[in-house]
Amino acid sequence: MKKILYTIPLIILLVGFIFSGCGKPESALTPGAEYYGTEAAYIIGTPNSTPGNYGMITDLDPSTASEIEGEIFINFTGMNGGDINPATVNSTNITIEPVTSGASVNDLTITYDAGLKRIIIAGTFSNDAAYRIVISANLRTIGNGQIDGNGNGKADGIPYDNYDLYVYTGTGNADFYTPGPLYITGHWPTGGSQALMPFIELDFEWFPTNMLDTSNVNLSNFTLVKEETGTSVLCSLLTKDINFIVITPKSNLDYATIYKVTFKTTEFSDTVDNLPVLWGDYNYGDDIPDISYRFMTVGDPPNDIYATPFRVNSISQSGNEVKIVFSDTINVTTFTNDRMRMVDPNELVLPYEIRYDNDKETIYLSLANATVSGTYGFYFSRDLESTHGWKLDGNNNGIGGENTDPHLGIDADDYYTNKNISL
Numbered sequence: 434m435k436k437i438l439y440t441i442p443l444i445i446l447l448v449g450f451i452f453s454g455c456g457k458p459e460s461a462l463t464p465g466a467e468y469y470g471t472e473a474a475y476i477i478g479t480p481n482s483t484p485g486n487y488g489m490i491t492d493l494d495p496s497t498a499s500e501i502e503g504e505i506f507i508n509f510t511g512m513n514g515g516d517i518n519p520a521t522v523n524s525t526n527i528t529i530e531p532v533t534s535g536a537s538v539n540d541l542t543i544t545y546d547a548g549l550k551r552i553i554i555a556g557t558f559s560n561d562a563a564y565r566i567v568i569s570a571n572l573r574t575i576g577n578g579q580i581d582g583n584g585n586g587k588a589d590g591i592p593y594d595n596y597d598l599y600v601y602t603g604t605g606n607a608d609f610y611t612p613g614p615l616y617i618t619g620h621w622p623t624g625g626s627q628a629l630m631p632f633i634e635l636d637f638e639w640f641p642t643n644m645l646d647t648s649n650v651n652l653s654n655f656t657l658v659k660e661e662t663g664t665s666v667l668c669s670l671l672t673k674d675i676n677f678i679v680i681t682p683k684s685n686l687d688y689a690t691i692y693k694v695t696f697k698t699t700e701f702s703d704t705v706d707n708l709p710v711l712w713g714d715y716n717y718g719d720d721i722p723d724i725s726y727r728f729m730t731v732g733d734p735p736n737d738i739y740a741t742p743f744r745v746n747s748i749s750q751s752g753n754e755v756k757i758v759f760s761d762t763i764n765v766t767t768f769t770n771d772r773m774r775m776v777d778p779n780e781l782v783l784p785y786e787i788r789y790d791n792d793k794e795t796i797y798l799s800l801a802n803a804t805v806s807g808t809y810g811f812y813f814s815r816d817l818e819s820t821h822g823w824k825l826d827g828n829n830n831g832i833g834g835e836n837t838d839p840h841l842g843i844d845a846d847d848y849y850t851n852k853n854i855s856l
Contacts, residue, residue, distance in 0.1 A: 477509050477572075477574060477578045477579060477580050477581070480507055480508065480509050480568070480596065480598075481507070481508045481509075482505060482506060482507045482508075482598055483505070483506040484505065484600055486598055486599060486600075487599050487600070487601070487606065487609065488600055488601075489600070489601055489602065489606070490503035490504075490505065490558060490600050490601070490602050491503060491504075492602070498560065499559075499560055500557050500558070500559065500560060501557070501558040501559070501560055501602040501603070502557055502558075503555070503556070503557075503558050503602070504553060504554065504555045505553075505554040505555075505566065505598075505600060506551050506552070506553055506554075507551065507552040507554070507568070507598070508549075508550060508551050508552075509550070516547060516550055516574060516575055517545055517547075517550065517552070517572070517573075517574055517575075518573045518574055518575045519545045519547065521571060521572050521573045522543060522544065522545040522552055522572065523543060524541070524543055525569070525571075526568070526569040526571045526572045527543050527552065527554065527566065527567070527568055527569065527572065528566070528567045528569075529541065529554065529556075529564055529565070529566045529567075530564065530565050530567070531559070531562060531563070531564055531565075532562075532563035532564060532565055532599070532605075532608050532609065533559070533561070533562040533563045533564075533605055533608040535559070536558075536559040536562035536563070536564070536605075537558075537559055538556045538557065538558055538559075538564070539556060539557040540555075540556050540557050541554070541555070541556040542554075542555045542556065554566065558602050559602065560602050560603045560605075561602060561603035561604045561605050562601065562602050562603070562605040562608070563599065563600075563601040563605040563606060563607075563608040563609055564599070564600050564601065564605075565597060565598075565599055566597070566598040566599070566600065567595055567596070567597055567598075568580060568582075568595065568596040568597075568598065569591055569595055570582060570588075570589070570590050570591045570592075570593070570594035570595050570596075571591060579594065580594050580595070580596050581594055582594035582595050582596040582597075583714045583839060589837075589839045592719065593714065593839040593840070597716055615637055615638075615645060615701065615702070615703045615708060615709070615710045615711060616637065616638040616710070616711045616712065617635055617636065617637060617638075617698070617710060617711070617712035617713075617724060618636045618637065618638050619634070619635070619636040620634065620635050620636070620694075620696075620712075620724065620726055621633065621634045622728045623726055623727075623728050623830065624728060624729070624830040624831040624832060625728070625729040625731075625742060625826075625830065625831020625832050626729070626730075626731045626732075626831055627728045627729060627730050627731060628730070628731065629685040629686045629687075629688070629730055629731070630681060630682065630685055630686070631681065631682070631686070631728070631730075632671070632679055632680075632681055633655075633657065633668070633679070633680045633681060633682075633694055634677060634678065634679045634680075635677060635678045635696055635698075635724075636676060636677045637675075637676045637677065637710075638676070644675035644676065644703065644704055645673075645674075645675050645676065645678075645701065645703065645704070646701070646702050646703060646704045647673045647674065647675070649700060649701055649702060650670075650673040650678055650701065651670065652668060652669075652670050652680070653697075654696060654697045654698075654700050654701070655668065655670075655680055655694075655695070655696055655697065656693075656694075656695045656697075657680075657682065657692055657693070657694055657695075658692065658693050658695075659687070659690060659691075659692055660690075660691040660692060660693045660727065661690070661691065666682050666683075666686065666692070667682065667683045667684075668680050668681060668682050668683060669681055669682075669683055678696070686730050687730065688730055688731065688732055688733035689729070689730060689731070689732040689733065690729065690730050691727055691728070691729045691832060692727065692728055692729070692730070693725060693726070693727050694725065694726055694727070694728070695723055695724070695725040696723060696724050696725075697723045698710040698712060698721075698723050698724050699721065699722070699723055709721055712724050712840070713839075713840030713841060713842070714839065714840055715840065724841075726841055727832060727835075728832070729831060729832050741760065741761070741823075742760070742823065742826035742829070742831050742832070742833055743759065743760060743761050743817070743818065743819040743823040743824060743825055743826055743833055744759070744760045744825065744826050744827075744829070744848075745757060745758075745759060745760075745813060745825075745827075745848055745850070746758045746759060746760050748811060748850060748852050749852070750800075750852065750853075750854055750855065751797065753799065753800045753801065754788070754797040754798060754799055754800060755775070755797065755798040755800065755809075755811070755852065755854070756795060756796075756797055757795065757796050757797075757798070757811075757813075758794060758795045759794050759795070759796075759819070760794070760819075761794065761819035761820070761821060761823065762793040762794055762819060762820045762821075763789075763793060763794065763796065763817070763818075763819060763820065764817075764818040764819060764820050765789060767816060767817050767818040768787060768796065768817060770784075770785075770787075771814075772813070772814035772816055772817055773787075773798070773811070773812065773813055773814070773817075774810075774811070774812040775798055775809060775810075775811055776809060776810040776811075776812075777803060777804070777805060777807070777809055778805055778806075778807035778808055778809065779805065783802045783803060784802050785798045785799050785800075785801070785802065786798070786799040786801070787799075793820070800854065800856070803854065803856055804856070805856065806853075806854060806855050806856045807853070807854065808851050808852070808853055808854075809851065809852055809853075809854045810849065810850075810851055811849070811850050811851070811852065812847065812848070812849055813825060813827065813847065813848040813849075814847055815827055815833070815834050815835065815836070815845055815846035815847045815848075816834065824846065825846055825847075825848060826846055827844075827845065827846040827847050827848035827849075828843065828844045828845065828846050830843070832846075833846055834846055
């Protein structure tokens with residue numbers, strides 16, 4: 434049975450960057466804050482706690498039966514970037530909230546013992562109660578190391594990298610959520626080259642004693658729209674079962690078109706506890722939105738022969754220039770210097786001139802400002818476009834132009850690569 438209320442183990446990583454091995458907190462290839470999370474950063478190691486996750490708080494003053502005087506210790510091992518920054522140890526970055534209705538914490542203090550490298554949470558807890566402790570991704574080391582709560586090896590920030598810890602007093606462990614079936618294990622279709630009459634499906638993890646309440650499932654829980662125009666598509670509900678839902682459009686979709694699917698999963702529940710549906714990296718207690726995702730239909734040769742992903746086909750050195758070949762003719766108005774970067778082995782971003790080949794699929798970047806041989810890094814923005822309107826498909830899922838979505842596990846379509854350059 435899957436434990437719905439869980440924490441994602443933190444992985445001890447020494448993380449470098451895409452084009453350097455020197456461990457700087459930001460790569461020269463990172464254009465700005467909007468790309469935050471697309472590459473790795475310093476990661477704080479695995480936390481150890483006393484009591485452990487789902488553990489009982491020890492009563493330091495047994496004379497008061499209705500209250501528990503307790504302490505919770507949190508240590509981080511394998512830290513990269515120095516010790517915990519005490520300025521980030523506060524009630525904003527570390528919060529404690531009752532799971533049990535009516536429970537409370539009084540006289541709460543949150544401190545950091547630099548000598549023991551330990552966070553100390555102390556207070557007076559209600560007896561027979563369960564609590565959730567949230568350690569924010571804004572907790573940092575002195576060297577700006579941060580928590581990788583979702584375990585993807587990247588700095589995604591809050592709330593994606595927050596870390597949850599659960600503790601209880603007395604018999605409060607009975608109030609922890611029990612494992613349930615309503616975790617979405619799959620959604621289809623995704624990516625490009627999809628059929629014009631697709632089966633649009635959600636799959637759920639389930640258990641025989643607790644399953645999807647199908648009485649709440651109908652077409653009002655679902656939308657399918659053509660992304661470019663926002664036009665809704667009429668659909669039919671084919672199947673609703675204890676562990677999957679299947680919907681299909683009533684007529685063929687358009688060729689070479691991006692569609693957005695939304696399942697209003699906030700309207701679904703299970704048959705026992707009436708708990709909401711979980712998906713992605715969400716936990717109970719989070720503000721869980723409806724699930725939305727995109728797909729693109731197949732092209733129609735010969736009319737839509739260019740309805741294919743726009744990608745970098747190859748990159749090579751050609752004398753004192755770097756030759757980049759794309760999969761389609763390029764829209765030169767989108768090929769600006771802020772959307773392409775060339776970084777030398779010393780992590781210097783080099784200025785360059787762009788030359789366009791007569792085939793309209795090839796560009797050349799000058800090496801006039803390059804001064805050293807070695808491995809060069811190249812960045813191409815997801816906002817580069819072909820003359821047929823398609824944006825760069827750097828994550829190779831067949832759509833293009835996508836931003837990072839940690840919840841759906843989608844990487845941005847920005848394209849990074851290395852090339853050895855000899856001068």
